[in-house]
Amino acid sequence: MKLKTKILITFFTVILVPMAMLYLCLTVLGNFQVRTLKSDYDIRGVGDMYSGVAVKAFNSMTMVVQQDISQMAAEDPDRFQDASYQESLNRKLSGKSSFLLIRKGTEIIFDGSDDGNSEEVIKELPDFVGGSEGAGGVFMSDSSRLIKQQDLIFSDGEPGSIFIVTSIGGLIPQVKQMFQGVTTAMLVLLILIAMMLALWIYRTILRPIGELKKATNEIKEGNLDYELKIREKDEIGQLCMDFEEMRQRLKDNAEEKLQYEQENKELIRNISHDLKTPITAIKGYVEGIMDGVASSPEKLDKYIRTIYNKANDMDKLIDELTFYSKIDTNKIPYTFAKININSYFEDCVEELSLELESRNIDLGFFDYTEEPVTVIADVEQLKRVINNIISNSVKYLDKKRGIINIRLKDEGDFVQIEIEDNGKGIAARDLPNIFDRFYRTDSSRNSSKGGSGIGLSIVRKIVEDHGGRIWATSKESIGTVMHIVLRKYQEVVHE
The missing domain is CATH 1.10.287.130 (Signal transduction histidine kinase, dimerisation/phosphotransfer (DHp) domain)
Known part of the structure; x- marks a missing residue:
């Protein structure tokens, strides 16, 4: 994942995750608190409370008591003049931040408020409107109270009204606790998210940078x-x-x-x-x-x-x-020119034969090409190649009568030069390394063979600079053959 992508993920996580967590908290904790409110206050219509329609929610909270009052108003209105019945109804409402008011005519015959002084509320009470059906209503007062009215006619013909007064301002302390719980949960979740993001950034950015710094110090110290x-x-x-x-x-x-x-x-x-x-x-x-x-x-x-x-x-x-x-x-100074490889080797053999003959070594030349072959080469450097190979052959000759043969072979677009000797040969394990610098099959400096150990590496370098290839084949106690392949020079014919 690219660093840019990680930054974008972090950005959107910081924005979207808190929103999602807020919704989750409101959903989970809200439902839990509403269930608690329903249990505590016997609220019906929980969905209304959760959706914020306060009047309906508060109305449903005292709905059971209201239904009892409505039924009793129809069956036995005089029961509301009974002090014990009045107290029992008021006790049911007191746990719901509500109290009972009973009016007969224009006189308040029961005041269930805590202090017994509800003059302000009494001023807001509506007039009798129930008529013969005892109908009532629900309304919000100016003092943030919800008032539910049930009208009735006492047996003596006097009109009356039963009022359930619910204090909205002091209602349901759990609502405040609910928002405190949601806020606390949000803070905890945000802290957890921040910690996870910090850990992620540390693992993907800061830790690799720390390892890179450590590696830099190790290299600085030479490790x-x-x-x-x-x-x-x-x-x-x-x-x-x-x-x-x-x-x-x-x-x-x-x-x-x-x-x-x-x-x-x-x-x-x-x-x-x-x-x-x-x-x-x-x-x-x-x-x-x-x-x-x-x-x-x-x-x-x-x-x-x-x-x-x-x-x-x-x-x-x-x-x-x-x-x-x-x-x-x-x-390396090269002076390339077109040379006839056949004539060139004839001259080389003639020049070397006298010196080799004095060392009891026979030098033979065999030309198997059908026609003269021209190559592009540096005369002096090619001579260095031949001299180094033959000097190396002479150095390791172990027979009384040494033999060195030079052969030219036609290989299509190439000419192959073979220089063969009857020396002691090269072991198979040494053969791949003989063109490396300073490699000597006889590593003892007390050896009478001597040599700098760079002769054949020079040979390989010159041959490769000519665009050619060199390798060796050998059999121990029989001899070694050096194979050199050079590309022929071909005239380009323009029509």
């Missing part, structure tokens, strides 16, 4: 492993998701940086080791020359050639390190 639990799907939930994604990226970057630092340390260790070996050799041969150990021209020539070769090895290591730094900054 990138603190995971923010996301429960909501609103705007705050989306903010938490973005925050969690940011934390994960920061963690990945930190791990990548740590790995990068470790790789750099590994590179420095490798380069330092591999530079130390030729430097030590050069120093030894130079000292031999200085000490006159190379006494013959042949021996001197051998020493100088060895020094030269070791210097070349150092130059290659430095060149590899320089190229590695360019890979990290994506600043």
Whole structure:
């Protein structure tokens, strides 16, 4: 649920719920109070009381007594001159905030008010109007009293009237209690609603913000492993998701940086080791020359050639390190051009064969393409790829007679280059990782193989920058095959 929707729900809840609760309170408590009033005052027509028609409700309250008076007026009017009967009727009315007045002619023969002094009420009493039928009426006086009249004729022919006077102002204290109860219930309900809304807002808004603040502090302290639990799907939930994604990226970057630092340390260790070996050799041969150990021209020539070769090895290591730094900054200098891949490899094989032959390694070239193949490539960088692969093959040759074969194969829109050796091979568990930086199947730095561990990673980078693909297959103790696939160059024919 969106935050906007929650705010709208809260707004309408604050407005509509109290109205609904008020109606509910009035309905429930009102019905309860009216039933109480009916029981207390013997009110008939409860609906009239609840609907607010006060006169009808108050009229019904004394209806039973009024019916008794009306019946007695018709059957035995002289009974109203009996003091005991007068008192019994008045007692029935006293519990209903009412009292009895009896008039004979123009004289009040019974006054049932509490103080016995009803002069003000007596002034408001209407004249006799009943006639022979003894009819009467109900009216509201000016002093907020409800007066019910029953006319009759006494046996001596004197007209009379029976009056039931109901005090509206002092009537029914439960009405006041009813409104107090409704008001109290409303306040309680409003407090409960406010508490529920506050809890809802806390759970959906304030608590996620608190968790977000805690996660921010954890990251500030360097704890990138603190995971923010996301429960909501609103705007705050989306903010938490973005925050969690940011934390994960920061963690990945930190791990990548740590790995990068470790790789750099590994590179420095490798380069330092591999530079130390030729430097030590050069120093030894130079000292031999200085000490006159190379006494013959042949021996001197051998020493100088060895020094030269070791210097070349150092130059290659430095060149590899320089190229590695360019890979990290994506600043490898490429000069792409169209080249005939067949002629290119023929020249490479011719150039490498002499050096490999001196190491007792046979270099073979097999061209299985049916026609010359042109590719877009950087001549120097492609040469670096071939040299790095062959140098790696030479490093791990374990046979008395080494064999390296280069094959070109036509694969439709692609040309496939295979460089195969008969070295010791690569274990299946190592094969997926040989193109990773600093990965060496022989991790011992005491190994005579040496190497910086970045040669094949450079190869993969160059091949991929040419839009190609490289992978390896190998069998232990038999040899390894490097497979390189490059797209052929095709002229676009415009009609």
